[in-house]
Amino acid sequence: MKDPRALKATQALMTSADETEASFYDAMRHGDVDKVMACWAEDEEIACVSPGGPRTVGTVAVRAAFAATLATGPVHITIEHVRRMETAVCAVHHVTEKVQAMTTEGLQTAFVIATNVYLRTPQGWRMVAHHASAGMPQDLPDITEPHSTLH
Template identity: 85%
Template sequence: MNDPRALKATQALLTSADETEASFYDALRHGDLDKVMAVWADDEEIACVPPSAPRTVGTVAVRAAFEALLASGPVHISIEHVRRMETAVCAIHHVTERVQVMTPEGLQTAFVIATNVYLRTAQGWRMVAHHASAGMPQDIPDISEPRSILH
């Protein structure tokens, strides 16, 4: 489905930032480029920063980046340790992505620290930014540790 108008016609109304995020990662797990793009806002200022890659801005560039990512098939990805900051119209989620890749040495796990930004639009909650950086296993917080209070 390469016609953006046809894609927009098939988009579901996403009723929360959590639902949008779940749809995004589910689409990556299924290698479905159209569904990946269906969660993004229809705005030329959307931005994506993949780990170790340049920033892409705009729907055409973001689509091309995900098309390249999915060229080798679905992404075996799950998210952990979601931290949320939300208002009535904006949500920012900080997540740890666990990505598994089969290599000649066997199954390898990589950790990616990502920030996903969502806006409430007339079409429901849509992603406007995804910024990911390579992480390390020690980046995963120990949930048994008490959370500190800043003020």
Template identity: 50%
Template sequence: MSTKAKLRASTIGGTADDVEAAFYEALQRGDVDALMDCWADEEEVFCVHPGGPRLVGAEAIRAAFEHMFGNGAIQATPARVRKVESLASAVHNVLERIEVLTAEGPRHAFVLATNVYHRTAQGWRMVAHHASPGSAHEPGDASEAPQTLH
């Protein structure tokens, strides 16, 4: 079975964790078809990239990722996953480690993302991805930092 077929199979019959793994693998390969296989086929799915507008619907999300992949694959690796799960939905908050190639060599940045999954007739699917700018260095664990409301 090809890698693409394995990813498609995992998104159809797997868990929210499987869909998340397939999503980040598709980002790292720059594979928009595999990435879109992770999304629910619903009009109200949405995506927010760091500093970007809210994209609503699969067409807008696909167009944004096609544009991003025009510059190459996105080397985003999820870490420090925090999960809230129920029978029909799952919310994962992740720290994404992004590698960017510059003239001086590879640089790393961190993005905070929340991924929301619903159990649909097609299996678990992503319904929302919201990423916020992080920092240029790996932040300490949030549980270690003092909690402050704005």
């Protein structure tokens, strides 16, 4: 049985989309499916698309997809840059993920372009969609207009 203190920690109120995003990627780096899912809204319409993978919809399917991804261990992933569009209740973050893994050929690096969508819920900001596709090193950095906020 899970320690109630650990469960409470995974259900912490996230006060911004940035905080939720940081928690999501930290959970991936630690290989913690419970903490990954604590970043998601508890809604059967949540959706996730991994590079080259199918769309998974609903909490059970999204959890299973992340469990499979983390089955071999944590994912060493960092965000190289973030572009944000935010309103009072919704945030869309376009990010470039740098994913690194040690293989028999040494350290391998892949770049992933992802869009993360967050909604403000009674439990705080939660992810409702994550859509990722393969990127290229030239995707870094994105030198366009600075951060924008929608009102």
